[in-house]
Amino acid sequence: MTMNPERGRVPNPLIDQLTQELEPVRAIRLRDGLALVALAMVGTVLAVEFIDGLWRGAFAGEASAFFVIGNGLLLVLGLAAATSAVGMASPRVGNRHEGPKWAMAMAAVLPAGALLSLLGHDHPASGFDDPYGLECMTKGLIASLLVTGSLVVWLRRGAPVSASAAGLLVGTAAASLGSVAYGLACPIDTVAHIGIWHFAPVPIGALIGRLALPPLLRW
DSSP states (O other), rough: OOOOOOOOOOOOOOHHHHHOOOOOOOOOOOOHHHHHHHHHHHHHHHHHHTTTTOOGGGGGSSOOOOHHHHHHHHHHHHHHHHHHHTTTTTTOTTTOOOOHHHHHHHHHHHHHHHHHHHHTSSSGGGGGGOOTTTHHHHHHTTTHHHHHHHHHHHHSSSSSSOHHHHHHHHHHHHHHHHHHHHTOOOOOOHHIIIIIITTTHHHHHHHHHHHHSSSHHHO
């Protein structure tokens, strides 16, 4: 003799109404978020090529070691911050975001070295008189917009526990990757130029992300 599980159940209209409105939601996967960021980065590089043109010397072995190291540090920082930001869309117990902290410490070596190198000059402030410095900093920030948008869209699909921390990571990641994208168009490869003006968008982007993005990320 089998028992009918529906037999004796008291109907609950409220529960029935709520369950009828439920819809299946696609699982949030880290790789999908990273693919979205990668697509935004590719789009940014293509936009830089279309608007300013990439520096062909960078791909012909003409770039200095500072060019490679500076953009490499920014790329590592951007990827570390972007990975942590993407992971915040699906919080879980034990989630830690130590990677960006170490990447920030590592990336800070070049701007610190650039500032120290200026102290040995007769005019230490000469590095800030760079006629192309503000242009590189501004265009690096503009180049961060597409990555910023992709990360905001991704985080709004999830449920970041701390909107402030998420905004900080988004700003850091987008500014770092945006500076790398525009940096591929800049032929000035001195340590002072790259260490000061190409790294300047990172703290600015981080501050903007921390202050302006949380209202867009709260759920």
